[in-house]
Amino acid sequence: MIKGTVLIATDICKGCELCVAACPQHCLTLSKQINTKGYRFAELKNEECTGCVNCALVCPDAAITVYRQAKIKKAV
Ligand code: SF4
Numbered sequence: 001m002i003k004g005t006v007l008i009a010t011d012i013c014k015g016c017e018l019c020v021a022a023c024p025q026h027c028l029t030l031s032k033q034i035n036t037k038g039y040r041f042a043e044l045k046n047e048e049c050t051g052c053v054n055c056a057l058v059c060p061d062a063a064i065t066v067y068r069q070a071k072i073k074k075a076v
């Protein structure tokens with residue numbers, strides 16, 4: 001399975017939870033902390049991200065950037 005991770009621009013996030021609902025791996029949650037605008041922001045809660053990009057596509061504020069690990073070729 002491809003490994004991925006996300007970078008969330010916490011000061012842009014307004015805590016709408018669309019990304020939390022859209023993640024098939026249940027990787028995202030809202031932080032207990034608040035950002036400079038007073039919103040709880042999204043954060044990764046586990047290592048299960050596959051880089052599927054669903055969260056970034058649904059975020060109305062483009063606060064999420066997704067990264068995928070490059071596939072490592074096995075030596076034959
Ligand atoms: S890229 Fe996919 S698996 Fe990773 S946090 Fe976003 S929705 Fe979840």
Ligand code: SF4
Binds near residue numbers: 015018019041060
């Ligand atoms: S969809 Fe975007 S604005 Fe909404 S909680 Fe997720 S990162 Fe924040």
